[in-house]
Amino acid sequence: MGAQELSKGYDPRGVEEKWLKFWEEKKSFSPDANKVKKPYSIVIPPPNVTGTLHMGHALNLTLQDILCRFHRQLGYDVLWVPGTDHAGIATQNVVEKALAKEGKTRQMLGREKFIKRVWEWKEEYGNKILNQIRRIGASVDWSRLRFTMDQGLSRAVREVFVRLYEEGLIYQGDYIINWCPRCHTALADLEVEHEEVLGALYYIKYPLAGGTDAKGEVIVATTRPETMLGDTAVAVHPEDEKYSHLVGQEVILPLVQRKIPIIADSYVDREFGTGCLKVTPAHDMNDFELGKKHQLDLIQVIDDEGRMNEQAGPEFAGLDRFECREKVVQLLEEQGFLVKKEDLRHSVGHCYRCHTVIEPYVSKQWFVKVEPLAKKARDAVADGKTKIFPEHWTKTYFEWLDNIKDWCISRQIWWGHRIPAWTCESCGHLIVAREDPPECPKCKSVHLSQEEDVLDTWFSSALWPFSTLGWPEKTHELEKFYPTSVLVTGFDILFFWVARMMMMGLHFMKDVPFRHVYIHALVRDAQGQKMSKSKGNVIDPLLMMDKFGTDAFRFTLTAFAAMGRDIKMSEERIEGYRHFINKIWNAARFALMHLAEETEEEKVEFEPARLSGLAHQWILHRLEEVKSEVRKALLAYQFNDAAGTLYQFVWHEFCDWYLEMIKPELYGEDEAVKAGARACLKQVLMEILILLHPIIPFVTQEVWSYIPGEKNLNLAQESYPETRAECLQPDIVEKMQFLQDVVVSVRNIRSELGIAPAQRLKLYLRADGDDRDFLLTQKNLIMHLARLEVLEIEPDLTPPSGSASNVVKGYELYVPVKDLVDIESELARLDKELKKINKELEIVSRKLANEGFVNKAPAHVVDKEKLKLKEFEDKKIKLEKLRERLADLKNG
């Protein structure tokens, strides 16, 4: 590209779209099918088609994108599969709402038309999130876009269902399940959100039935009095003397007048309430189990709408369950059966989609027998076949798998994978098949009715890592990219999704679905609260990208993505990191100004061995360290470390020191030096851009396109910079530190004594031996950096009168300030220095005075402390002398 000058500030508008198009046209993110590069693959956690990009997605995508772009640089063949999830209940709800506006229900449309309507909705709105994924710069392979309801994945779902059924791992039966009366469907245990609410515990009298002399009664305690209408027993603990004599007798259920038995079961907690439990097998999970065990009647009094049915009795039939509760309580009270009512905090299950209170409900459902699958999923992590980062989530993962219960997978909705099961209307035979059966294999009847229910959305999500790669076909993709390298996700779906993918992957692919699982943080608001629409504290990632640029936003997420801690996000933070993006832009602008000046004849190839200047040697040394630190950090998922290292290096080393140090060379007369400086500057800039690119792809690519003479325009295809071991020379850091100390010392004097920056100063520095030789070689540089007009470095020098002074590396330095400031200020400044050094000296001397330390600590530690002591003492003495001299001057 040409040698245009960059604008004064970075403006992301236009830039981002330009490069997105560029990368897409170049197919930069499709794996390189022909090459034998090592595979690296990630499947995207598929967002709901109903969704719009939120902070959680943004973080999730940014981290995956960093990993993918980084691994491309490392030479891997990278595949990142994008896609969306059909989100059964959520999507159906959305479309039903739209229908409601037209005054229609899905029942009015019928199943087929309704499904058609959902597909239409999906085509129209479902791609919104895909554009947003694109917008954030996610380097996915769009040619492999998948959807959980598309043909291939639907085929995988059927295959899995049928195989599990044939293996006896899927079964159908009447059980009590979590029912959402609003969504009209069963939910898995995981889909129920428990929430603490203030409820009440009602104590109700159940009079004893039996003989004429039976005058007694038992008192039960319940939070759901309306369910008493379906009570079929009262249970007590078998060893509870209070009640043991009553076991086997009967009570008369108030309001209903039904006689029900008193049974004994050790499940009952003697300490809770009265120690006497009413049993409603049809409407309580535990009571259901009790009912089965004791062969109790099962009376359903609540229907699938959450209303009381005829079984509840004519007085109550048709009432909503909560209205009924009030009525029951009122009647009990009127008839003298209500003993008391206590407040009680307890947790109540709510639907995770619509937040309606869950109703335990008995119905015919399909289940996956998970224990055998769970065991394998557990072992794979225990054996290290899959590693979870941060490691502590492993325990949570184990705990869940160890206590897992069968998974209810049928949903009474229409949008989803319809269960491939048919019942023969003639003979009642149940058929489970991959292909729709034309007739009953048993009686040849053609009157078959397909199961109405669809599968839990997570059932298809569980297959995602292999279904997206073409399973059950034996595809090239499967062979090359399964198991995937890493799964990046939030902990909130560790059970929902991660554990289930592990189970299915191991069962059907005989191998784990991913080598690593990286669990990232939750993005919260600035106060640390979860973002939610109802709280009104959501920060829209799209707005942030519009306002500050995608790079600034991505860098912010990365810089805060420390393992195991949530991210508190705020607009100010993003704004802060925009400054960094702009800083990079301006550093590049400066560099490119000088690179652009260069003519072909002047141009020098970058050859580190020939660069003798301190600045170049130092920056190249540091660059080597940074390269290895960033690589190490990213391989360990320490994203914040990578971001932090680069921030510090680019701003405070490259910009603050290196660029300042090479200015005299760049603006100087010596053409050879100038050319060398340009070559090094260019190299360092290019490597910085490569290192930053995975985090902030746009600004780096934009700058890259301006680099003169660069043949490869596509930064996304650049390799991670090679190591230059010859540039590592630790002693250069020490030298640099010395120089920086001298410069900072002068700047400090200037600043603390209030001398104008424009005022050129004189500096007299005592130094000898190698140190002096070194400083002499850097004389011009020091004069430039410290803004000096005179610099003298001598082994012996007479302190000029009326000067400010300091001690650096044991050498006194003097800055004559007689006419600029009063002696008082300088005395105060020296006192401050002395106070500092005294403090440090005290710490070190105390340590060395400790015999235990000197005897037991490792020799190198003790030596270090001794050296420090010597340095500090020396510095203290010298500072004191300087102070004395100045005080004398003042007095005389």
Place this chain on the structure above:
RNA sequence: AGGCGCGUAGCUCAGGGGGAGAGCACUUGCUUGACGCGCAAGUGGUCAGGAGUUCAAAUCUCCUCGCGCCUACCA
């Protein structure tokens, strides 16, 4: 009830047995031949509290307090 995590500068957070760190904020000064979205120099800390292990603890162990989250059949 059990489990996990957190408590470090005013704020947000790194660090994780041998000199308390960063960013933001704050103070002072500044048209410094890239950048005021900037430059330079500074101020600021009983590393929640207590006990223990150790020559040495912000760091390891235990306890206490506070905060957050997850899991559970808390009628």
